[in-house]
Amino acid sequence: MNEPRAESLVAACGGTTAIEFALVAPIFMMFLFGTIEFGRLLWTEQALQETAIAGARCMAIAQGTTQSSACASSGTYSSTTTNSYIQTIASGWGLSIPSSAITLNNAATCGGTAGFSQVTLTSTFVTAVPQLVQLAAGGTSLTATACYPNNT
DSSP states (O other), rough: OOOOOOOHHHHHOOTTHHHHHHHHHHHHHHHHHHHHHHHHHHHHHHHHHHHHHHHHHHHHHHOOOOOOTTTEEEEEEEEHHHHHHHHHHHHHHOOOOGGGGGGEEEEEETTTTTEEEEEEEEEEESSSSTTTTTTTTTEEEEEEEEEOOOOO
């Protein structure tokens, strides 16, 4: 019988690439998807903040106005139309915010000064790949608050 020589076994490297890929690929995939999901988290947080700013501004402009606006009904401020406006702005960003996650205060004190409209939005960011990204697998709570001086 022909026995393989030690030199030929040492020189053989046919499956080395596959083994190295199998060792490195999971770490690379977790890093790649973690980076993507972290970017999505920051984007969602910024979109939530921009929506809160737009809602607070709309609500403040509706204060004391006699004109109809997106946050006023029949010339007076309306929390129902403000909620609807905020949800419309959020859907433009690709976010879905239920009315229960929107807190409106048309007589808030911001930075120690009274006479502001304040909007607080809460949302939970859920990762698209919870098997690979364990950091946000259970959901990450996001909150955005914005104030705007009332139009009085």
